[in-house]
Amino acid sequence: MxxxxxxxxxxxxxxxxxxxxxxxxxxxxxQSIPLPNAFAHNDYCHPHPLFDALDNGYTNIEADIFLEEGDLIVAHIYPFFRAEKTLETLYLQPLADRIAKNNGQVYKGYTTPIVLLIDIKTGANNTYSALKLLLEKYRSILSSYDNGKVTQRAITIVLSGHKPYQMIKSETNRLAFIDEDLRKTAMDTTAANVYKLASCKYSKMLSWNGNGDFPVSEKNKLCAYVSMAHKFGKKVRLWASPEKNSVWQELLKCGVDLINTDKLVDLKNFLITYKSSYGNSTVMLPINNIEVN
Missing domain, CATH: 1.20.5 (Single alpha-helices involved in coiled-coils or other helix-helix interfaces)
Known part of the structure; x- marks a missing residue:
């Protein structure tokens, strides 16, 4: 005894x-612990654009832009924007200031680039031409493509929405990459030096609402698309997915890299718990940091 x-x-x-x-x-x-899988959808809609996301550890942040009289205005719908809310004032300059204070990093000790996804709402080529001029001011902190080589820096710019495909593909030197349609990955196998992400609206890929079991047929379909994207070094995101833990968990199990959300705190808490619960799992894991030259 x-x-x-x-x-x-x-x-x-x-x-x-x-x-x-x-x-x-x-x-x-x-604490603001960097979360590689956290994606802040329509970040500018939060009370404190950029800062709410950073305070919750987000490493992927989205901003919609309109080209208006030479300025790049951040807004979701054209009539409802304010001229002072520009891409530079809300995102690029604050990020540059933070990077300067943190010894070249957005988060101290976190060396993986933070993704700023810019969703172009106006004409692709005209808007990109204006964006290029602005990005040049911040070249020292932006990942770049130069004559076949990708150099990772603190911020990686990825373009979505109205995408300037041909302009991007024809450039030998640039500071931006493209968000590819996940469903077209098998048809356009251009490497990650052009396409950093591969995204798709959740409802165009899956119908499961998070209740009950994840249908095997849908799981197999998603995993196949994820595998194809990963083969070419592209991270995967499904946007407008149900904001449920059950959905987030299954997406991660299938290898989806970026979980899209409007609920910053909820996803942060889920990812912290998920990491503790599934850190040693043998399921298909997302790719947290890809470097493809």
């Missing part, structure tokens, strides 16, 4: 370990 003191010591040890794990989880939730 074990001595009461020994039994008590073991119980106290287990309790202590549990408390430490709980405190560690709570600490992670309260």
């Amino acid at each position: 074990k001595a009461p003191v020994a039994i008590l010591s073991k119980k106290l040890l287990k309790t202590g370990i549990f408390v430490l794990l709980l405190l560690d989880l709570q600490s992670a939730r309260s």
Whole structure:
């Protein structure tokens, strides 16, 4: 028979370990720990654009832009924008200031580039021409493509919406990449030096709403598309997905790299818990950091 003191010591040890794990989880939730899989959809709609996302550890941030009288205005719908809310004032300059303070990084100690996804709402070529001039001001912090070589820096610019495909593909030197249609990955196998991401609207790929089991046929379909994108070094995102833990979990299990959300805190808490629960899982894991030259 074990001595009461020994039994008590073991119980106290287990309790202590549990408390430490709980405190560690709570600490992670309260700090800006970089989350490689977190994507802030329509970030500018939050009370504090950019900063709310960064405070919650987001490493992928989206901004919609309109070209209006030479300025790149951040807004979701054309009639509802304010001239002072430009891409530069809301995103590029604050990011540059933060990087300067953090020794060249958005998050101290986090060397993977932060993705700024720019969704072009006006004409692709005209808007990109204006964007190129602006990006040149921030060349020192932006990932670049130069004569066949990709150089990773603190921020990677990826273009979505009205995409200037031909302009991007014809350039030998540029500071932007493209978000590809995930469903066309097998047809256009251009490498990640052009396409950094491959995205698709959730409802165009899947019908599962997060209730019950994830249908095997849909899971196999998604995993096949993810595998194809990963083969060419492209990270995967499904936008407008149900904002449910069950959906987020299955997307990650299929290897989807970026979880799209409007609920910054909810996804942050889920990802922290998911990492603790599934960190040693043998399921198909997302690719957190791809470097393709």
